[in-house]
Amino acid sequence: MAAIPAMAQDTVAKPQGNWTTTSTPALKVSESMFNNWSSTGTSQIDLNITFFGNYKYSHPRYVWDNIVDLGLGHAWQDLDNSANGGRFESHRKSLDKIDLTSAISWKAYKDWGASFSANLKTQFANGYEYATAGDNDGKLVSGFMAPAYLTTALSFEYKKTDWTVSLSFLTGKTTFVYNDNLIDSGYTYGVIQDKDFYLADGTLNPNRTYTHAYFGLGSYVKAQYLKKDILPNLDLYARLELFYDYKKPKQMAWSEIEQLADGTLATPQDCKYQLSDGETWQDLAGKNWLQKRIFETDMDFELKLGYRFSSFIAASFALNLKWDTDFKGMGHWGHLQVYQMAGLELFFNWKTPKS
Numbered sequence: 069m070a071a072i073p074a075m076a077q078d079t080v081a082k083p084q085g086n087w088t089t090t091s092t093p094a095l096k097v098s099e100s101m102f103n104n105w106s107s108t109g110t111s112q113i114d115l116n117i118t119f120f121g122n123y124k125y126s127h128p129r130y131v132w133d134n135i136v137d138l139g140l141g142h143a144w145q146d147l148d149n150s151a152n153g154g155r156f157e158s159h160r161k162s163l164d165k166i167d168l169t170s171a172i173s174w175k176a177y178k179d180w181g182a183s184f185s186a187n188l189k190t191q192f193a194n195g196y197e198y199a200t201a202g203d204n205d206g207k208l209v210s211g212f213m214a215p216a217y218l219t220t221a222l223s224f225e226y227k228k229t230d231w232t233v234s235l236s237f238l239t240g241k242t243t244f245v246y247n248d249n250l251i252d253s254g255y256t257y258g259v260i261q262d263k264d265f266y267l268a269d270g271t272l273n274p275n276r277t278y279t280h281a282y283f284g285l286g287s288y289v290k291a292q293y294l295k296k297d298i299l300p301n302l303d304l305y306a307r308l309e310l311f312y313d314y315k316k317p318k319q320m321a322w323s324e325i326e327q328l329a330d331g332t333l334a335t336p337q338d339c340k341y342q343l344s345d346g347e348t349w350q351d352l353a354g355k356n357w358l359q360k361r362i363f364e365t366d367m368d369f370e371l372k373l374g375y376r377f378s379s380f381i382a383a384s385f386a387l388n389l390k391w392d393t394d395f396k397g398m399g400h401w402g403h404l405q406v407y408q409m410a411g412l413e414l415f416f417n418w419k420t421p422k423s
Contacts, residue, residue, distance in 0.1 A: 085127035092120045094415035096141070096384070116141030116163050116409075120305075122294070130174045131227075137167040140192050159204060163409065164191040173225050183225040183234060185290075190216035190244075207253070214247035215257040219311070221288045231293040239288035241311055241366075243394070244281050251278055258282055258394030284313040305372040312365045367391040374413075385410045 096116040103111075121136040141163030171185035190213055196206030223236035245251060245259045252272060259282040267273050289310040298304045373385040390405040 085125050087123070087125050089123045090121065092415055094118045094120075094382075094384075094413045096411050096413045098411055111146035112143060114141065114143040114162055114411075116411075118163070118413075130172060132172045133170075135167075135169040137165065137169075139163045139165040157204075160198075161193060161195065164193055164195065166190045166192060173227060175227075179226055179228060181225050181227060183221075183223050185219075185221050185223065185234065187219045188216065190214075208247075208249060209255055211247050211250065214245045214250050215259075216244040216246075218242045218244070219288065219309075221290075223288070223290075230295040231291070233292075234288075234290045236288045239286055239311065241284040241286065241288075241313070242281055243284070246280050248278050256394075257392075258284075284311075284315060286311055286313040286315075288312075301376045303372075303374045303376070305370075307368075307370045309368040310365055312361065364393060365391075366393075380414060382413050382415055383411070384413050 094117070096114075096118070098114045099112070101111045116139065118139040119136065120138075121134075123134040123136075125132040141161065143160050143162040145158040145160070147158050167187070167189050169185065169187045171183050173181050173183035175181045191210060192212060194208055194212075195210035197209050198204075198206035219239065219241045221234065221236040221239040223234040223239075225235075226233045243258050245255075245257050250256075251259070251261065259279055261279050262277060264273055265276045289308075291306075291308045293304065293306045296303050367390065369387075369389045371385075371387045375383045377383070386407070386409045388405075388407040391403055392405070393403050395403055395405065
């Protein structure tokens with residue numbers, strides 16, 4: 069008799085999960101040509117390759133969600149529109165992105181739950197700052213894993229069908245800079261070097277040792293929205309991430325940076341952290357506690373729109389805004405980073421639901 073319940077128990081169906089995957093590679097090509105054109109213009113060829121994948125495993129007890137967001141583009145320009153030789157003498161990156169996210173979430177009560185997520189951001193190729201438009205030998209400012217950001221968070225989560233909001237008070241954000249030349253030139257991206265990295269006169273110590281990673285611990289907020297057909301044939305993806313490092317205020321000596329060693333007020337060109345041209349550290353040091361904390365908070369906002377004309381042609385728009393006080397900036401931009409792109413794309417969309 070004891071064997072009968074055991075046999076019945078073996079026949080009970082276990083909860084099964086379901087995979088839903090979407091892979092969207094896209095190719096964007098644009099071209100313009102000017103030759104003896106009275107209105108003038110710059111001949112250009114622009115080639116961008118992107119890949120966006122969403123791989124979700126839905127189980128009655130948990131959801132495992134993975135997002136792969138990649139992009140690499142290059143532009144060739146003919147600055148002097150020469151008819152003979154020297155065409156497309158200028159070449160620049162137009163897109164470079166690696167963004168990998170994996171998150172597992174458990175439902176606790178209604179739409180509330182808990183989640184553990186990991187995110188890695190970096191780029192494929194070197195990035196340069198160019199002195200002139202025709203300069204192809206620029207100053208190195210970034211590269212693969214230089215910087216790279218690994219964020220891991222254990223969060224409270226509010227999850228609906230198309231959007232998710234996560235809040236974590238215990239988040240680790242590790243910054244990697246695996247390029248000694250970048251560190252020597254001052255592009256440390258917040259990775260703190262040893263005190264003996266520089267000599268007393270401010271020059272590099274010939275016996276210096278490099279630190280390639282910095283671990284930050286702080287609060288993290290992430291909101292994400294992904295929906296197909298918000299209007300007929302129009303898709304929307306939006307993401308906002310905020311990170312506040314608990315250790316950062318200890319490294320920013322607000323009361324000591326209002327003036328330089330000679331007694332003059334510091335300018336944006338003198339400081340690692342800056343607001344905008346013309347503002348001094350006295351302006352910043354006079355802010356209240358909340359304003360300083362907002363200034364120190366890292367922000368990453370991304371918006372993507374795609375309108376499908378057919379199964380393989382679409383118009384796209386992308387906007388990415390970043391605020392990071394660990395990036396000293398190029399030119400007059402300071403800490404605010406802006407990327408915007410719009411155009412037509414040739415793409416494929418593979419959806420493969422599996423059980």
